[in-house]
Amino acid sequence: MSGFQHWAQMGGYAAFVWPAYAVALVVLGGIAAQSWRRYRASLRDLDRLQRPPRER
Secondary structure (H helix, E strand, C coil): CCHHHHHHCHHHCHHHHHHHHHHHHHHHHHHHHHHHHHHHHHHHHHHHHHCCCCCC
């Protein structure tokens, strides 16, 4: 067995370790995506609030 295969099997716990990494990656990716969307929405709101009011 190669060193990489031995490492990837995680001492027999690979069935638990790799899915945990996948779940963590999905959760962190979702948090990052949601944060980016909220950031963009905040910039739009700030731009709208800083515009001078329309003259009637």
